[in-house]
Amino acid sequence: MLAVDIRHDFPGFALDARFEAPPGVTALFGRSGSGKTTVVNAVAGLLRPEAGRIALDGEALFDAAARRCAPPHRRRIGYVFQEARLFPHLTVRANLRFGGWFAPGRAAPGEFGRVVEMLGIGPLLARRPGALSGGERQRVAIGRALLARPRMLLMDEPLAALDEARKAEILPYLERLRDAAGVPILYVSHALPEVARLATTVVAMEAGRVVRAGPAAEVLSDPAAVPALGVRDAGAVLGGRVTGHHADGLTEVETSAGPLLLPRLDAPAGARLRVRIAASEVILARARPEGLSALNILEAEVTALRLGEGGGAMVQLRAGDDLLLARVTRRSAEALSLVPGARCWCVVKSVAVARADVGRAAAEGGPPAERAPGA
Amino acid sequence: MGDFLTGDWGLGPEGREALALSLRVALWSTLWALPPAVGVAMLLARGRFPGRALLNGAVHLPLVLPPVATGYLLLVLFGRRGPVGGWLEESFGLVLAFRWTGAALAAAVMSFPLMVRAIRLAIEAVDPKLEQAAATLGAPRAAVFALVTLPLILPGVLAGAVLGFARAMGEFGATITFVSSIPGETRTLPAAIYAFLQTPGGEGPALRLVAVSVAVSMAALLVSEALAARVARRVGGA
Numbered sequence: 001m002l003a004v005d006i007r008h009d010f011p012g013f014a015l016d017a018r019f020e021a022p023p024g025v026t027a028l029f030g031r032s033g034s035g036k037t038t039v040v041n042a043v044a045g046l047l048r049p050e051a052g053r054i055a056l057d058g059e060a061l062f063d064a065a066a067r068r069c070a071p072p073h074r075r076r077i078g079y080v081f082q083e084a085r086l087f088p089h090l091t092v093r094a095n096l097r098f099g100g101w102f103a104p105g106r107a108a109p110g111e112f113g114r115v116v117e118m119l120g121i122g123p124l125l126a127r128r129p130g131a132l133s134g135g136e137r138q139r140v141a142i143g144r145a146l147l148a149r150p151r152m153l154l155m156d157e158p159l160a161a162l163d164e165a166r167k168a169e170i171l172p173y174l175e176r177l178r179d180a181a182g183v184p185i186l187y188v189s190h191a192l193p194e195v196a197r198l199a200t201t202v203v204a205m206e207a208g209r210v211v212r213a214g215p216a217a218e219v220l221s222d223p224a225a226v227p228a229l230g231v232r233d234a235g236a237v238l239g240g241r242v243t244g245h246h247a248d249g250l251t252e253v254e255t256s257a258g259p260l261l262l263p264r265l266d267a268p269a270g271a272r273l274r275v276r277i278a279a280s281e282v283i284l285a286r287a288r289p290e291g292l293s294a295l296n297i298l299e300a301e302v303t304a305l306r307l308g309e310g311g312g313a314m315v316q317l318r319a320g321d322d323l324l325l326a327r328v329t330r331r332s333a334e335a336l337s338l339v340p341g342a343r344c345w346c347v348v349k350s351v352a353v354a355r356a357d358v359g360r361a362a363a364e365g366g367p368p369a370e371r372a373p374g375a
Numbered sequence: 376m377g378d379f380l381t382g383d384w385g386l387g388p389e390g391r392e393a394l395a396l397s398l399r400v401a402l403w404s405t406l407w408a409l410p411p412a413v414g415v416a417m418l419l420a421r422g423r424f425p426g427r428a429l430l431n432g433a434v435h436l437p438l439v440l441p442p443v444a445t446g447y448l449l450l451v452l453f454g455r456r457g458p459v460g461g462w463l464e465e466s467f468g469l470v471l472a473f474r475w476t477g478a479a480l481a482a483a484v485m486s487f488p489l490m491v492r493a494i495r496l497a498i499e500a501v502d503p504k505l506e507q508a509a510a511t512l513g514a515p516r517a518a519v520f521a522l523v524t525l526p527l528i529l530p531g532v533l534a535g536a537v538l539g540f541a542r543a544m545g546e547f548g549a550t551i552t553f554v555s556s557i558p559g560e561t562r563t564l565p566a567a568i569y570a571f572l573q574t575p576g577g578e579g580p581a582l583r584l585v586a587v588s589v590a591v592s593m594a595a596l597l598v599s600e601a602l603a604a605r606v607a608r609r610v611g612g613a
Contacts, residue, residue, distance in 0.1 A: 044511050072510040079511040085504055089526045098522070102513030148512045
């Protein structure tokens with residue numbers, strides 16, 4: 001568990017951040033300039049805040065009151081930077097081994113091979129960073145940080161410098177990392193789809209302050225958090241399990257809200273998934289619609305409503321144990337009397353759920369299990 | 376032409392002696408000056424401390440001061456009755472004045488700014504973010520320097536060394552002021568050229584020594600350029 005409570009004044013910008021990052025992936029989310037990287041640099045020890053305290057598992061890494069500030073190399077916190085920052089004069093293998101030279105104790109036998117295999121970088125070992133693609137470099141950087149046997153991993157927009165294809169290439173590795181490595185991760189991002197796929201906890205920042213923090217499923221489906229997350233990308237995350245593949249190219253996923261039919265997914269029956277449903281792709285109806293091309297119609301109850309500054313409104317709904325978010329117009333919200341307690345149907349087109357919106361979920365301890373009922 | 380490689384190149388015993396002495400002086404001056412040059416370059420490139428501008432000025436002083444003045448200052452400081460020279464003789468029995476070691480010291484002082492400049496440029500080309508990355512991987516400062524910074528600047532360090540070596544080979548003013556021009560002890564290549572020119576009929580040997588100087592300096596510049604190009608490639612290949 002990482003506990004951060006720091007203050008730092010820059011010219012024209014004041015950081016005042018307080019949050020906790022439990023095990024799992026904590027996404028530090030916010031627009032550029034909201035102070036995310038500053039927080040991560042303070043945790044890594046690359047920046048010394050003016051005041052506050054940073055503690056990892058109860059041990060103070062930084063404590064302004066006690067005048068304590070552990071240097072970066074003593075913190076044992078791995079850092080994956082936006083630009084991979086591989087050592088250009090060393091081979092991939094030597095880059096990967098670098099941290100191991102300084103980590104206390106001995107590596108578990110086979111650790112190197114396991115990490116290399118998990119990240120799929122075996123064929124790159126003899127090469128130099130200059131000869132790698134952006135996606136390959138980033139995977140090597142992740143492996144390098146992991147093999148230093150860190151107590152925690154910081155990732156500062158590790159995908160931001162990559163194109164969509166490279167992102168899609170790396171995301172599954174990050175999911176595996178979250179589910180298998182057992183190292184808590186603080187993940188900085190300003191891309192909501194990425195956060196929706198990876199995060200178990202979300203900390204939303206705005207202008208140097210934490211505006212919302214909590215379990216991912218809760219924060220992402222909270223209409224009040226939408227301004228901080230961005231209206232355009234808002235969307236809830238549902239946990240589900242693949243029940244089967246249909247001959248007509250659809251995959252059926254069982255959620256607590258009911259079955260979802262999605263475009264064919266590369267996942268075996270029984271696989272646990274997390275599915276992001278963008279708020280703008282959800283249509284609400286007060287009566288069960290019929291004769292509709294959309295395949296997914298989920299019965300739900302309005303739990304919260306937030307009117308936007310323009311003509312829009314965010315509606316939070318509970319369907320089974322899951323929370324959904326729908327973006328409608330204020331006019332519709334009024335016409336349909338979408339007030340808390342109202343029963344309605346959520347209509348979601350199968351094709352509205354893109355490949356990138358579906359990710360693997362942890363076998364256990366992932367978002368479905370962590371979801372607090374009283375959200 | 377036949378004896379170009381095997382013969383004495385028409386330098387004569389005095390010329391050969393001067394060339395050998397110059398090579399020895401330049402080699403030792405480079406070896407002595409290199410480690411402090413790396414340290415000072417590191418301080419100037421990365422350090423943020425009061426007096427940094429002063430250090431920078433002091434390092435570059437021999438570049439702009441008349442060499443004779445530098446040589447005289449060395450004589451005052453390192454002469455047998457100078458504060459440093461006296462102490463060195465008393466404590467270690469080390470005498471620099473009018474010895475080849477003194478010539479090496481003069482050459483080291485004169486070539487120091489050139490070395491520092493070349494090495495500093497190489498250090499400034501290294502992205503400090505790489506050093507930060509090394510620190511987050513658990514490497515203490517010394518290890519970061521040895522494993523990341525030094526390998527990346529190595530071509531720059533070598534370029535600085537070659538440049539310093541060439542400068543040491545050509546040092547005249549400070550050397551002749553500090554250690555005079557004693558044949559076999561402190562009469563280096565430039566001093567020998569000068570001495571030849573003072574004697575009737577010495578133009579021939581002087582010219583041949585000049586040719587040797589040109590060859591050594593040119594080679595040093597070419598090597599230094601090649602190494603500098605390599606540092607750019609190495610650092611840019613991230």
